[in-house]
Amino acid sequence: MKVDNIYKEEKKSAFVKLSEIIITMASRPSGLIGLSILVFHIILAFISPYIAPHDFKAIDPTLMLQAPSAEYWFGTDDLGRDVFTRTILGGRTALTITFFGSLIALLWGGLLGIFCGLVGGKIDDVVMRIVDAFLSIPWILAMLLIVSLLGTSTEVLIPALGFFYGKGIVRVARAATHDVIAKDFIVSARARGHSNFSIIWNEIIPNVRDAILVEGAMRWSWMLLGFSSLSFLGFGVSPPTPDWGLMISNARGLMSFAYWAVIAPIVGLSSLIIGINLTADAFAKALGIDRSTKAPV
Amino acid sequence: MMTDIIQKVKNLSIGFRSKKGDEILILKNISTNIKKGETVGIVGESGSGKSTLALAMMGYVKHGLYTIGGECQFNSSNLLKMKSKDLEKIRGRKIAMIPQNAGQALTPNLKIGYQIDEALQLHSDLDEREREKKISELLNKVRLPSPETIALRYPHELSGGQQQRVAVAMALAGTPDLLLLDEPTTGLDVTTQAHVLELLNFIAKDTGTSMVYVSHDLGAIAQVSDRIIVMYSGEIVLEGPSRDILKKPIHPYTYGLLKSIPKLSLAGLPESMPGSQPQPGTIQGGCSFFDRCNFSDDNCKNNSPKLEFLKDLNTSVRCFNYEKLVNENEVSQTVNKIKNKSLDKEILNLSEVSISYAKQKLLDQIFNRISDENPTVKDINIDIKKGETIALVGESGSGKSTILKSIAGLLRTKDGLIRFDEKRNLSSDLKERDPNDLRIIQLIFQNPDESLNPNHTVEEIIAQPLKLYFGLKGEELKKNIIDLLQKVRLGEFYMSRYPRQLSGGEKQRVAVARAFAAKPDIILCDEVTSALDVSVQAAVLNLLQQLKEDFGTTYIFVSHDLAVVRAISDRVAVLYQGRLCEVGPSNDVYKFPSHPYTEVLLGAVLEPDPDIKPKLVAEDIVEERPPEKGCSFQGRCSRIVGDICKKEIPPWQLTDSGNAIRCHIPIKELQKQQF
Incomplete structure (x- = not known):
C-alpha cells in the first residue's frame, strides 16, 4: 500500500500542535499584527513595574498637566503624575482580572452548555430559560449591584465578570454540542454504556473545544471593555491604582487642553482589544472555524 | 460526422495545488466526445474525478481547482475559457444539470410551480399564460400525479422521488441539448430509483436529449446508458458501448468491479478486490491500478499505459494486458459459499414488539407509559438463532433501523419483550441494562465518518470498549488492539492514525474492530456497506463473514440493498411500514x-x-x-x-x-x- 507524505500525519504532541497553530496564525498579516500586539501587551504587563521611569502615585502640584517632553514622554495628568508610567502599568490589573475572568467564563459556560446539549429535554429547557433571563438583564446594572453589595476587590470582580460573560458561552457550547450529539459516535458510546461524564470528556469536548476556545477569546476582549467601563464609572479598581478606565474617566474633562492624558490610556485599551480580537479571529481561521459570517451578539 | 458531436472534451486536465506547492491532478488528460442523442454513463468510485468531469462539461470548475490544460468544447467554443455572461446563456438553455439531492437543490420556501416558472422565465421566451401551460406539461412529462396541485406545493411536501422528478422537470424547462445527471438516484429508495431511471430513459428517447449520467452504481448505469466511460483515479480506463463493457469488460478494474458486485441470482459473497483507490497525487509512475491488479507485470509498474482504441471492439482501454481479458469469457463470478452450520440455539427473541415515536401526552408521561393505537412498528415476532445472519429489509421508513435501535437499548419499546439467550429479558432502556447486557450487543453503523470520533486515533477508538468492559491497561491493552487490527486486516501502524487519514473501507474496518473488541454475541449492522464504494463493499462483507465464522457471532443486518442481503444473510425478514x-x-x-x-x-x-x-x-x-x-x-x-x-x-x-x-x-x- 502506498502512503504518500501528503496524507501521512502522525499523532502530534500538544506542544507541536500549538506551535503549528501559532505559525498558521502568524502567516496571515492580520494574525501577525494581532499576535504581536497581544504579546507586546503581555510582556509589558510583566516587565512594566521594572521599567517604569517614575513612581505612578507620586503627586507633584508643580508638574500639573505638562505636555509630553523628554522627561515625561506622555506628559503629566492633573495631579502631576507621569502618564507614561501610569499607561504602561494601567493594563496590568485589567489584563489579569479579565484573563482569569475569561477562564472562569469558559469553564462554567462551556461545561454547562455541553451538559445541556447532551441531556436535552426538561433540564435543558429550564437551564436555557434561566440563561435567557440573565441575558436580558443589562449586565452593567447587575454588575453595579454586585459590586456595590460586595465591594470592588479582585476576588469579587473575577467571578462576577466570569459569570456575566459565561452566559453567552453557554449558548455557543450548547449549539456546538448539538452539532456533534447526533453523530453516530455518540450513539455508539451510549450504546456501549459509557457514563455521561465519559461521553462529555472523551467524545464531546475534543470536538467542541475549538469552537468554545475561540468564543472564549472573543469574550476576553469584550470583558476587557466591560471591566474598563466599570473602572470608568468608578466601580472597578480604586485610585490611585493605575488603570486605563480610571485614567480615561479622570482625564476626560481635560481633553480640550491636555489631550495627552486621555489619549495614552485610550490607545492602550483599544490596541489591546484589537490585538485580542485579531488574534481570536486568526485562531479561529487557523483551526478552520471561520467566524466571519457570524455576527457578534 | 462532426456535427453529431455535441460536446468535445479535449486533453482536459484539472487539478489543485497542495500546501507544499505541488500540482496534483484530479483529471488527467481526458478526451472524449458526447454525441447527439446518446446517453453516456460515467462510472467510478468516489474520488475518481467523475463529478469534476461532469461539472467541467458545463464549464464549471470547483473552487480550489483549476484547469491545467485542455478544453471542453460545446458548439465549437471552449466552455472553460468563456466569460460568465456567455456561460449564463448556455447553462440551463443548452446544458442543464440534475443534482444528486433534489431535496437540497430546491428552494425550500418557494412553491414548485414558482421554481419551474423561474427556470422558464430565464430559459425561454414564453409569456405568462404559455408558461403556465408549460409548467403542467413539464410536470406531466415527469409523471407527477395531478400537476396543478403539485405546482402549488412546497418541496418539503413531496417525497424524495417526487422532488427528483421536479428537478428533472426544471432541467427540461430550458429544452437543453445536453443533460448532466450527477448521481440522480443515489439517495432514493430502490423502487423509486427504478421508477426515476425508467422516466429518464423515456425522456432521453422522447426528447432526443443527450445525457451524461454520473454514478458509482453500475446497476443504474446499465439501465440508462448507451456508452460507458469507466474512470479510475482521474483517468479514463475504459470507454465503449455499454453492453460490451458490462458483459465483457477488458480492463482489469472493470472486470474486478463487476465481479465484486453482489447479484440477486447468486447466493453467497462475491470475490473482493484488494486495496482501495489511490489518493490523488500519490501515484509515482506506472499504472494507477497496478497494486490492485491481478493481471499486472513489471511493465505496469514502471510505465503507465496509454488509452488505446481497439477498432474491432469499438472500445478504448488503458491497459497493457487487456488481451488476457479479451479472450476471457463473460465475467464469471466466483462466489464464496456460506457454510451453514446447524442453527438451533435461540439467542435473541423478539415477541410482540411495538415501538412508537408518538409524543407522550402529559397523563402518559406521569404514568410513564406509551399509548399509541397505531405505533410505527408493531407486532414484531422474530426468533434469532445463535450464529445466524438475519437481515431486516425494507425501504426507508419501514422501521428496520427502529427495531435495531430498540434491540440496542437506544429506543424504548411500547410493548413486547426482547429475550436474550432463552432466559434473560433485556430492557429496551439503556439505563436498566447491566454492563454485561450492553457488552453482548454491539453496533456497527452505516457511515464510518460519523461513527468514529474524528479527534480520536484508531488506538483510542478501539481502546474504548476494551477499557470499559475488560478494564485493560498498558501493554495488555495495546496487545489486544494490535490483535483486533490484525483480525480486520489492518497493520499495527494504523494505531496512530486519525479517521480522516483512512479510506472509507479502512474506517469501516476500524468500526468493525471496535464492535468485536467487546466480544459480543450479537452485532447489529445498520446499512454497513451502503456508504462504501463497490470494490470495498465486497471486502467488508467478506471480512464480516470471516469474523462470524471465527467467533460464532450472530449478525442482525439491516439493509435496503437486496443483493447485499442475499449475499450475506441466512434468513431475511421483509418489513413494510413497521x-x-x-x-x-x-x-x-x-x-x-x-x-x-x-x-x-x-x-x-x-x-x-x-x-x-x-x-x-x-x-x-x-x-x-x-x-x-x-x-x-x-x-x-x-x-x-x-x-x-x-x-x-x-x-x-x-x-x-x-x-x-x-x-x-x-x-x-x-x-x-x-x-
Missing part, C-alpha cells in the same frame, strides 16, 4: 411465491446487466403512516383482493420451504399470479 411481511430463509424469500411487497422490491433491484430490466409492479408513492386497519401494504399493493385487505390483518401462511408470508391471497394463488 410490520413484517415475510420471513424466511434467504434462498426462499428470493424465490416466488412472495409477499406482494417483496415482489416489488425484487423487481426494482438494478443489476449491472443491460438485459435484466427492473420490473415496476407498484406505484412509488410514499406513505407517511401505517394504515390503522388491515394489511400494511394495502396502499400500494397491486394484487389487492378486496375489502378484506383493508379491514383485517392478513394471516401468516407457510410455503413449502418454510417461508412465512403474511397475505390474504392463498399461497397457491399467489404462486400462480407471480409466475
Whole structure:
C-alpha cells in the first residue's frame, strides 16, 4: 500500500500542535499584527513595574498637566503624575482580572452548555430559560449591584465578570454540542454504556473545544471593555491604582487642553482589544472555524 | 460526422495545488466526445474525478481547482475559457444539470410551480399564460400525479422521488441539448430509483436529449446508458458501448468491479478486490491500478499505459494486458459459499414488539407509559438463532433501523419483550441494562465518518470498549488492539492514525474492530456497506463473514440493498411500514411465491446487466403512516383482493420451504399470479 507524505500525519504532541497553530496564525498579516500586539501587551504587563521611569502615585502640584517632553514622554495628568508610567502599568490589573475572568467564563459556560446539549429535554429547557433571563438583564446594572453589595476587590470582580460573560458561552457550547450529539459516535458510546461524564470528556469536548476556545477569546476582549467601563464609572479598581478606565474617566474633562492624558490610556485599551480580537479571529481561521459570517451578539 | 458531436472534451486536465506547492491532478488528460442523442454513463468510485468531469462539461470548475490544460468544447467554443455572461446563456438553455439531492437543490420556501416558472422565465421566451401551460406539461412529462396541485406545493411536501422528478422537470424547462445527471438516484429508495431511471430513459428517447449520467452504481448505469466511460483515479480506463463493457469488460478494474458486485441470482459473497483507490497525487509512475491488479507485470509498474482504441471492439482501454481479458469469457463470478452450520440455539427473541415515536401526552408521561393505537412498528415476532445472519429489509421508513435501535437499548419499546439467550429479558432502556447486557450487543453503523470520533486515533477508538468492559491497561491493552487490527486486516501502524487519514473501507474496518473488541454475541449492522464504494463493499462483507465464522457471532443486518442481503444473510425478514411481511430463509424469500411487497422490491433491484430490466409492479408513492386497519401494504399493493385487505390483518401462511408470508391471497394463488 502506498502512503504518500501528503496524507501521512502522525499523532502530534500538544506542544507541536500549538506551535503549528501559532505559525498558521502568524502567516496571515492580520494574525501577525494581532499576535504581536497581544504579546507586546503581555510582556509589558510583566516587565512594566521594572521599567517604569517614575513612581505612578507620586503627586507633584508643580508638574500639573505638562505636555509630553523628554522627561515625561506622555506628559503629566492633573495631579502631576507621569502618564507614561501610569499607561504602561494601567493594563496590568485589567489584563489579569479579565484573563482569569475569561477562564472562569469558559469553564462554567462551556461545561454547562455541553451538559445541556447532551441531556436535552426538561433540564435543558429550564437551564436555557434561566440563561435567557440573565441575558436580558443589562449586565452593567447587575454588575453595579454586585459590586456595590460586595465591594470592588479582585476576588469579587473575577467571578462576577466570569459569570456575566459565561452566559453567552453557554449558548455557543450548547449549539456546538448539538452539532456533534447526533453523530453516530455518540450513539455508539451510549450504546456501549459509557457514563455521561465519559461521553462529555472523551467524545464531546475534543470536538467542541475549538469552537468554545475561540468564543472564549472573543469574550476576553469584550470583558476587557466591560471591566474598563466599570473602572470608568468608578466601580472597578480604586485610585490611585493605575488603570486605563480610571485614567480615561479622570482625564476626560481635560481633553480640550491636555489631550495627552486621555489619549495614552485610550490607545492602550483599544490596541489591546484589537490585538485580542485579531488574534481570536486568526485562531479561529487557523483551526478552520471561520467566524466571519457570524455576527457578534 | 462532426456535427453529431455535441460536446468535445479535449486533453482536459484539472487539478489543485497542495500546501507544499505541488500540482496534483484530479483529471488527467481526458478526451472524449458526447454525441447527439446518446446517453453516456460515467462510472467510478468516489474520488475518481467523475463529478469534476461532469461539472467541467458545463464549464464549471470547483473552487480550489483549476484547469491545467485542455478544453471542453460545446458548439465549437471552449466552455472553460468563456466569460460568465456567455456561460449564463448556455447553462440551463443548452446544458442543464440534475443534482444528486433534489431535496437540497430546491428552494425550500418557494412553491414548485414558482421554481419551474423561474427556470422558464430565464430559459425561454414564453409569456405568462404559455408558461403556465408549460409548467403542467413539464410536470406531466415527469409523471407527477395531478400537476396543478403539485405546482402549488412546497418541496418539503413531496417525497424524495417526487422532488427528483421536479428537478428533472426544471432541467427540461430550458429544452437543453445536453443533460448532466450527477448521481440522480443515489439517495432514493430502490423502487423509486427504478421508477426515476425508467422516466429518464423515456425522456432521453422522447426528447432526443443527450445525457451524461454520473454514478458509482453500475446497476443504474446499465439501465440508462448507451456508452460507458469507466474512470479510475482521474483517468479514463475504459470507454465503449455499454453492453460490451458490462458483459465483457477488458480492463482489469472493470472486470474486478463487476465481479465484486453482489447479484440477486447468486447466493453467497462475491470475490473482493484488494486495496482501495489511490489518493490523488500519490501515484509515482506506472499504472494507477497496478497494486490492485491481478493481471499486472513489471511493465505496469514502471510505465503507465496509454488509452488505446481497439477498432474491432469499438472500445478504448488503458491497459497493457487487456488481451488476457479479451479472450476471457463473460465475467464469471466466483462466489464464496456460506457454510451453514446447524442453527438451533435461540439467542435473541423478539415477541410482540411495538415501538412508537408518538409524543407522550402529559397523563402518559406521569404514568410513564406509551399509548399509541397505531405505533410505527408493531407486532414484531422474530426468533434469532445463535450464529445466524438475519437481515431486516425494507425501504426507508419501514422501521428496520427502529427495531435495531430498540434491540440496542437506544429506543424504548411500547410493548413486547426482547429475550436474550432463552432466559434473560433485556430492557429496551439503556439505563436498566447491566454492563454485561450492553457488552453482548454491539453496533456497527452505516457511515464510518460519523461513527468514529474524528479527534480520536484508531488506538483510542478501539481502546474504548476494551477499557470499559475488560478494564485493560498498558501493554495488555495495546496487545489486544494490535490483535483486533490484525483480525480486520489492518497493520499495527494504523494505531496512530486519525479517521480522516483512512479510506472509507479502512474506517469501516476500524468500526468493525471496535464492535468485536467487546466480544459480543450479537452485532447489529445498520446499512454497513451502503456508504462504501463497490470494490470495498465486497471486502467488508467478506471480512464480516470471516469474523462470524471465527467467533460464532450472530449478525442482525439491516439493509435496503437486496443483493447485499442475499449475499450475506441466512434468513431475511421483509418489513413494510413497521410490520413484517415475510420471513424466511434467504434462498426462499428470493424465490416466488412472495409477499406482494417483496415482489416489488425484487423487481426494482438494478443489476449491472443491460438485459435484466427492473420490473415496476407498484406505484412509488410514499406513505407517511401505517394504515390503522388491515394489511400494511394495502396502499400500494397491486394484487389487492378486496375489502378484506383493508379491514383485517392478513394471516401468516407457510410455503413449502418454510417461508412465512403474511397475505390474504392463498399461497397457491399467489404462486400462480407471480409466475
